[in-house]
Amino acid sequence: MRSRGWSIxxxxxxxxxxxxxxxxxxxxxxxxxxVEPALNLLETIKFNDAAADxxxxxxxxxxxxxxxxxxxxxxxxxxxxxxxxxDELYASFKTRWAEMQGATELSAAHVRVVTGFMSAMDTVxxxxxxxxxxxxxxxxxxxxxxxxxxxxxxxxxxxTHVSDAxxxxxxxxxxxxxxxxxxxxxxxxxxxxxxxxxKISAIEHTRILLAIGARRQIHTxxxxxxxxxxxxSYAKIFGSEAYQRLxxxxxxxxxxxxxxxxxxxxxxxxxxxxxxxxxxxxxxDAAAAAALKLGNDIGISTFSRxxxxxxxxxxxxxxxxVLALRTGRSVVRRLERLRxxxxxVAHEQLPRAIASLRTPGAGVGDPALNEPPPLAVGDDEIGxxxxxxxxxxxxxxxxxxxxxxxxKGISEVFLNIARRSxxxxxxxxxxxxxxxxxxxxxxELEDLFKLDHMATxxxxxxxxxVILAGSVPGRGWRHPVPVIDVVRGAxxxxxxxxxxxxxxxxxxxxxxxxxxxxxxxxxxxxENATSFAPPHTGVRVHGEITAxxxxxxxxxxxxxMSETELAExxxxxxxxxxxxxxxxxxxxxxxxxxxxxxQNVTVQLRHSPYGGVTAVVNIPAQxxxxxxxxxxxxxASARVPKEISAQSFADExxxxxxxxVSVVDGxxxxxxxxxxxxxxxxxxxxxxxxxxxxxxxxxxxxxxxDQRSAEQLRLRMSAFQSGTVRGRAQATEAYEEGSASSGTxxxxxxxxxxx
Numbered sequence: 028m029r030s031r032g033w034s035i036x037x038x039x040x041x042x043x044x045x046x047x048x049x050x051x052x053x054x055x056x057x058x059x060x061x062v063e064p065a066l067n068l069l070e071t072i073k074f075n076d077a078a079a080d081x082x083x084x085x086x087x088x089x090x091x092x093x094x095x096x097x098x099x100x101x102x103x104x105x106x107x108x109x110x111x112x113x114d115e116l117y118a119s120f121k122t123r124w125a126e127m128q129g130a131t132e133l134s135a136a137h138v139r140v141v142t143g144f145m146s147a148m149d150t151v152x153x154x155x156x157x158x159x160x161x162x163x164x165x166x167x168x169x170x171x172x173x174x175x176x177x178x179x180x181x182x183x184x185x186x187t188h189v190s191d192a193x194x195x196x197x198x199x200x201x202x203x204x205x206x207x208x209x210x211x212x213x214x215x216x217x218x219x220x221x222x223x224x225x226k227i228s229a230i231e232h233t234r235i236l237l238a239i240g241a242r243r244q245i246h247t248x249x250x251x252x253x254x255x256x257x258x259x260s261y262a263k264i265f266g267s268e269a270y271q272r273l274x275x276x277x278x279x280x281x282x283x284x285x286x287x288x289x290x291x292x293x294x295x296x297x298x299x300x301x302x303x304x305x306x307x308x309x310x311x312d313a314a315a316a317a318a319l320k321l322g323n324d325i326g327i328s329t330f331s332r333x334x335x336x337x338x339x340x341x342x343x344x345x346x347x348x349v350l351a352l353r354t355g356r357s358v359v360r361r362l363e364r365l366r367x368x369x370x371x372v373a374h375e376q377l378p379r380a381i382a383s384l385r386t387p388g389a390g391v392g393d394p395a396l397n398e399p400p401p402l403a404v405g406d407d408e409i410g411x412x413x414x415x416x417x418x419x420x421x422x423x424x425x426x427x428x429x430x431x432x433x434x435k436g437i438s439e440v441f442l443n444i445a446r447r448s449x450x451x452x453x454x455x456x457x458x459x460x461x462x463x464x465x466x467x468x469x470x471e472l473e474d475l476f477k478l479d480h481m482a483t484x485x486x487x488x489x490x491x492x493v494i495l496a497g498s499v500p501g502r503g504w505r506h507p508v509p510v511i512d513v514v515r516g517a518x519x520x521x522x523x524x525x526x527x528x529x530x531x532x533x534x535x536x537x538x539x540x541x542x543x544x545x546x547x548x549x550x551x552x553x554e555n556a557t558s559f560a561p562p563h564t565g566v567r568v569h570g571e572i573t574a575x576x577x578x579x580x581x582x583x584x585x586x587x588m589s590e591t592e593l594a595e596x597x598x599x600x601x602x603x604x605x606x607x608x609x610x611x612x613x614x615x616x617x618x619x620x621x622x623x624x625x626q627n628v629t630v631q632l633r634h635s636p637y638g639g640v641t642a643v644v645n646i647p648a649q650x651x652x653x654x655x656x657x658x659x660x661x662x663a664s665a666r667v668p669k670e671i672s673a674q675s676f677a678d679e680x681x682x683x684x685x686x687x688v689s690v691v692d693g694x695x696x697x698x699x700x701x702x703x704x705x706x707x708x709x710x711x712x713x714x715x716x717x718x719x720x721x722x723x724x725x726x727x728x729x730x731x732x733d734q735r736s737a738e739q740l741r742l743r744m745s746a747f748q749s750g751t752v753r754g755r756a757q758a759t760e761a762y763e764e765g766s767a768s769s770g771t772x773x774x775x776x777x778x779x780x781x782x
Contacts, residue, residue, distance in 0.1 A: 035362050039355040047347050054340020068325065070134065071189050077127035078141045079186055081120040083205075085148075086179045088113040090212045093172035096158060097165045097220040110155065117148055140182040147178035165220045166231050173213050180206060191325045193254075197318045200252035204261065204314060207249050208307040210242035215300045218280070222293050227283060239277045257314045264310060269302040361409050369416055377423055384424075384431040438496040445492035452486045480519070487520045487550055491618045500547070504539035507652050510577065513537050514568055517549035523557040530569040534654030535577060541626045541650045548622040548630070551615045552581045552642045560585030560639060576648040583639040593632055593640075600630045626650060 033041075092109045124130070124145075130138055150171070158168040183205065187198040217235050221227040227235070246265060253261050264270065276291045276299070283290060459479045466472055490500040508516075511532045518524045537545055549568075556566045564584040571578055588596065596616055603620035623630045629645040 036355070036359045039358055040351075042351075042355075044351075047344055047351060050344050050347050051340065054337065054344065068189055068191070068194075070137075071186060073127065074129070074133055074137045075186060077124055077129040077133065078120070078137070078144075079183055081116065081123050082144065082179055082182055085113070085116040085120050086176055086209070088116050089151075089172060089176050089179070090209065090216075093169055093176070094212065094216045094219060096155075096172065097169045097216045098223045113151070117151075121145070137185060140178075140185060144175075144178045144182045147175040151175060165223065166217070166228070166234075169213075169216045169220055170234070172216075176209060176213075180209065194318070194321055194325050196252060197254055197314070197321055200249060200254065200257070201311065201314045201318050203245050203249035203252050204307060204311045207242055207245045208304060208311060210238055210245060211300060211303060211307070214238035214242060214277075215296075215304075218291075218296060226288055227280075232280075232283065235280055239281065253314060254317075257310060257317060260313065261307075261310050264303065264306040267302075267306070269299045269306075273299040273303060358409070365409060365413055365416075368413070372416070372420060377420060380424060381427040384427045441492045442496035442498055445489045445496065448489040448492070449486065452482055452489060455482050456486075483520055484522065487547060490547055491551075491614065494547075494618050494621050495614065500543060502543040504542045506539050507536035508539065508542045509654060510535050510537055510570065510579075510651075513542055513546055514549060514570075514579070516542075516546045517553060518568075520546070520550040521554045521557060523562075526557055526562075526565045527553060528565050528567050530567055532568075532570050533572050533577070535572065536652045536654055537646070538650050538652060541646075544622045544626050545628070545644075545646065545650075548619050548626075548628065548644065549579070549581070551619050551622075552630075552644070555615055556581055556583035556585070556640070556642070559583065564639075573645070575645060577646040577651045579644040579646065581642040581644070582635050582637070583641075584635065584637040585639040587634060587639050588632070593634070596632050600632070 088109070092106075092113050095106050095109050124141065129141060133141075154163075154168055154171045157163045158165070163171075180202075183202055187195060187202050189195045189198060214235060217231055217238060221231050221235075250258065250261055250265070272295060276296055279290050456479070459475060459482060463472065463475050463479070466475060490502070493500050511529065514529060514532060518527045518529075521527075553566060553568070560566065560583040567580075567582045569580050569582075599616050600620045600623065603617065603624050619630055622628070623644075627647050627649070631643045631645075633641045633643060635641040
């Protein structure tokens with residue numbers, strides 16, 4: 028029987044049921060062992076009432092009829108009267124058998140012997156007819172009646188089959204006394220036939236000898252089987268003068284030759300046999316009364332023993348059940364308390380303590396955290412399990428404390444490295460800014476811009492370390508920034524910004540306190556999109572106003588992610604996990620999750636219809652403000668947002684700078700202005716120097732490159748320098764205004780939002 032899935036209560040109850048079943052089984056066995064004699068006695072009593080009691084009376088009448096049939100004349104009054112008595116008793120016997128339903132309620136052995144006796148009794152009328160008609164003589168009739176009586180004694184013999192030894196011995200002695208009396212009566216009947224014939228035939232002589240021998244043998248057995256005082260009474264019968272005379276006459280009959288005349292006195296024979304039969308009847312009646320009393324006593328004892336045994340068994344079973352239930356309930360209650368306490372510690376207290384230890388700034392030396400309440404479950408085996416669980420708690424808490432110390436140290440290392448890197452990057456960006464202002468060579472400017480771009484990306488990585496350390500980056504804005512500038516700022520902080528395409532961005536603004544975090548969040552998503560997509564594919568960014576705010580979609584056309592990976596990534600984005608150095612490959616998602624949680628932004632990854640992944644960034648309405656309705660862009664060389672009109676930006680750059688801004692994949696990109704390949708001979712170019720237009724003549728030969736004079740080169744360079752100075756002055760003024768309004772000084776002096 029398998030019990031692995033059973034509860035402790037069921038197992039304990041099973042252990043309690045096992046002895047209960049054993050006690051119940053023993054009780055049932057004991058009751059059955061004591062009930063069997065009772066049932067046997069009950070069946071014997073019922074058989075005696077149904078057949079043996081009336082059968083004994085009927086046998087007495089058969090014995091009388093046998094004796095009368097052997098000596099009386101046919102049709103005599105004595106014979107007729109005796110036959111009537113026999114028939115009446117036989118009718119009473121059958122009526123009693125039917126009333127007691129012996130044929131259905133008694134055993135097969137009882138029914139078989141009764142049926143045999145009744146079959147023998149049914150032959151009595153035929154014996155009578157044959158005797159009266161002279162078809163059989165008196166000796167044959169006596170023999171037939173003896174056979175009927177033998178069938179009755181086969182019925183009486185079953186009365187000796189009782190379970191109780193004393194009662195069985197008494198019944199056996201009573202049966203032998205009755206049988207000895209029958210053999211004496213049979214001997215008397217045979218002698219009466221011989222007396223009537225005045226001689227004895229060989230068959231009669233043999234029967235007499237057999238009857239004498241059987242009677243003497245049973246006499247000895249009956250004397251040994253009877254119990255006191257009936258044994259002594261029976262011994263007196265066979266020590267009497269009548270028995271001595273009978274013995275002498277039996278010996279003379281034994282010496283008599285077949286066909287000879289009887290040499291006994293019939294009167295003495297009849298008186299002796301009558302006296303002996305009378306004494307034997309009295310002894311038999313006394314023994315029967317004693318057997319009845321003993322049977323009643325044994326019956327009471329036999330029936331009371333099963334009841335007492337059953338009650339004792341029930342009492343023991345009930346006591347065992349009560350003890351088992353009380354003990355089992357006590358153990359189960361303690362186990363339930365231990366289970367409840369263990370579950371509370373495992374699911375509530377211990378996770379809460381460990382979470383508190385993992386919280387940044389938690390005191391790892393707090394005793395309330397380091398020592399959770401122990402389980403009070405006693406000192407026995409169950410208590411030892413509780414103590415072991417307490418030890419497990421303490422070990423887990425100590426491990427969590429050690430982990431918290433390590434995490435705190437790692438966070439401090441991250442923060443220290445990030446702050447140092449930020450300081451160096453601040454100085455590097457300042458230096459690059461000064462170099463860009465001093466440099467006029469286009470190739471060198473392009474390299475400086477690339478270096479500036481790499482420094483901007485390094486600044487984002489340093490900010491990621493600050494975020495992982497649990498701190499807040501230094502960048503911040505006070506005034507709202509248009510969402511297109513926020514997206515462009517995020518695009519400027521990745522390597523493959525040229526692959527990013529902006530599409531359908533609504534005219535809304537992001538409040539200043541959330542600009543830095545959203546720029547960093549979008550930059551991480553764009554970096555991830557460009558890294559896991561083929562180089563020839565683009566990344567599309569578009570947005571739309573929703574009922575809950577603004578939704579930005581970052582869609583790539585890469586290899587995509589499986590359902591399991593998407594589910595795991597979305598779970599990390601929904602509930603930011605603690606930083607684990609073992610999962611360094613997913614730091615980008617961890618930074619995005621922490622930034623999203625700080626600004627109440629939700630990020631969800633989905634399958635893209637182009638096979639890649641679409642990141643949906645839902646910015647809440649509390650962070651989004653309506654737009655100004657004016658199309659804005661960002662100066663390419665500035666590191667802070669500067670709002671100017673696109674038209675003025677184009678006019679200024681076309682007249683004052685040696686470079687221009689082109690739009691590549693939706694992003695502004697500064698490139699050097701290329702001189703015309705060929706100019707006509709009659710063409711003139713007009714440039715502006717210090718707000719004064721100057722007309723310059725160009726070569727008139729078509730297809731010939733422009734051959735500028737020294738004066739022309741000086742004028743052009745002067746115009747380029749003048750425009751550059753004015754642009755830098757305007758950018759500096761914009762930065763100073765932004766710094767004064769935001770109040771942040773730990774960020775680089777300029778913050779570029781577009782490359």
